[in-house]
Amino acid sequence: MTASAPAAPAIFDEMRAPDGAVRTAYARLAQWLEATPPELLARKRHEADMLFRRLGITFAVYGEGGDTERLIPFDVIPRVLTNPEWTALSEGLVQRVKALNAFLYDVYHDREIVRAGKIPAELIDANEQYRPEMIGVEVPGRIYTHIAGIDVVRVSADQFYVLEDNVRTPSGVSYMLENREAMMRLFPELFARNRVQPVGHYPDELLKSLRSLPPPSAKDKDEPTVVVMTPGAYNSAYFEHVFLAEQMGVELVEGQDMFVEDDKVYMRTVAGPRRVDVIYRRLDDAFLDPAAFRPDSALGVKGLFDAYRKGNVTLANAVGTGVADDKSVYPFVPDMVRFYLGEEPKLANVPTYSLRKPDDLKYALDHLPELVVKETHGSGGYGMLVGPKSTAAEIEAFRARILAKPEHYIAQPTLALSTCPTFVEEGVAPRHLDLRPYLLVGKEVKLVPGGLTRVALRKGSLVVNSSQGGGTKDTWVLEG
């Protein structure tokens, strides 16, 4: 990417046009907001907090001392999309996840995309998430990422950008579901006035999707035995693991509950060993099987990887998907869409400078105050420079880090993330947002209309991560 950065456009507010007119999606919500006093919003927010705490919907923050169990702040004002907006967005997401799956198959088979000169081989081979053990392994339906969370941001009425792909074990879908549940409890009248498409069937769709790709040797191909595998009660996303297992009505297992015999996976039940066909695993590749990966892992199951390789169990997601969602591979996703699907990408990437390229590096170093610089392997918004929000000293410190290892960084123009009215200390005010829709890939690709909207609660902040003062909102896709 060598084109110059686009001029900073005006911030797009999703509720109001610059002239103050209310946009279609928010017509009814705006009326309601006007008629609702801040005291009522405050009371409802308090009720929501009580509800979430009672249900134990917390997340863990590490490295800051103090209480590690926290509530993600929940904003009671929903974020709204019209059906046409959603349809256009979801078509782009479906296309993207298909390309990512095709890429993963290719990575572990013939590497046609490398041979075609579209992606440098070292981006794959030098990637920490690349699993050479997966070369030549046939996975059911050639699907690698069964559950994907693709983060998008909006900058104008019809421009969405993909910020990043999460194709390993994306989390947060329980918040999408609980946020809706809370909103319906707190504001039933809002749902009577707005026709909001439901999201509550996500667990059913997830189960259907997982069941649609049984391993070749499964006994019952129509109703294979599905389990959710968790690292355990001390994992920061344990609540979500419990929630999803409960909602799907399947067992929540830990590594110690399973064993492998004759390359088949069984769980230990009170009625004796029971064959496991599909594992929705919520732990990283490295911990899955001490015989294949990290030998010190006490969380995995010995022999699981062999059972998997031999087609006796489906892992969702597959092993080795991380090679597709690394920030160094991200700039190539639009090329993947063209290469594998022969289509133009419907959903654009954020213009990205790969600092491993000398030209891009030079540009980035010259324009640091305007750019956002991210570590290619970083997550959670920590290894990140937001140029316009940083002091000269911070920029210089980061410059030194980039120069030490330029290949570890990418840079992007600072995006004017869209805003949406949010209930904060000063009252109802615009705050920046992103959106993580969840895609389910089985025999077909499905997604429920909505996702997890994250909101930066601090005025002017662009960082929406829950570990950095972000909150969440219910996400509405209207009917019609």
Next chain:
Amino acid sequence: MLSRAADSLYWMARYMERAENMARLLDVSYRMSLSSTDGDSEQMQWGPALVVAGCEAPFKATGKTADSRNVIEYLALDPRNPSSIRNSLGAARENARAMRTQITTEMWESLNSTWLEIRGLDYARLEERGLRAFFDWVKERSHLFRGVAYGTMPRDAAFRFVRAGTFLERGDSTARLLDVKYHVLLPTARDVGGAVDYYQWGALLRSVSAFQAYRRIYRDAIRPRRVAELLILRPDMPRSVAASLGELTRLLDELREQFGRNYRSAGLARAAFDRLRYAHIEEVFATGLHEFLTEIVDSNIAIGKAIAEDFGLPY
């Protein structure tokens, strides 16, 4: 159902019942200490509680004298004593936490708030609250736990493992509790049938909520044989050994039907239950009360082991 889940549910219930029974043991010991004669040293009054709780040796290792304060603190609150009420309530909660999918939200909330309340309790605050009030609180939390389980859980395997844990623990505990009386009296064997004896048997009955039932059933002064009959052999007394084994037998039979398998534990429980059902109290005393109770305790241990084997419980 995962074996680990069954294990967690079973131990969750056992620990809760254990906490309740420890409170009952402390309650009866406390009442007995109030009705004892001046000649008894504190050690003689509190020693038996330690023996029945199986905590005599570890308590001795603390180097403290077995007076009322030290024993109550050790058995109720000491975090270093694995059998203390505090640790039992903590273990019940940890087992629940490990298997949140298997229990109802109400069950989790009740266990969690019980733990949060006892977590920070020290002896000074316990005394301020009143010892009896504390024992009552523990019993109430256990009643609540059972009530919530009974009122909210589907009648499936999970429910049966919870109940099985409760009744195995209870039968064991009632047998041990009766044995306190044996340990209290045996050293001197004086005053049998005297006023002190009367108060002590009365305290024992009250500690298992059976005082009124005794009055109603026997319409008689408190006699040791009848107390023993009530607490060991009567299947209609909810805390008797026979009733606990009866419930356990029924639950294991249900599990056997549900999974279509034969379980050694079910056979052992039925044999133990039948033995009590057809026993006569004269026979018990002919064997010797202490010896009879010891047999029950041993048989309970064997049933517990068989349950672990039958269902592949990890511990």
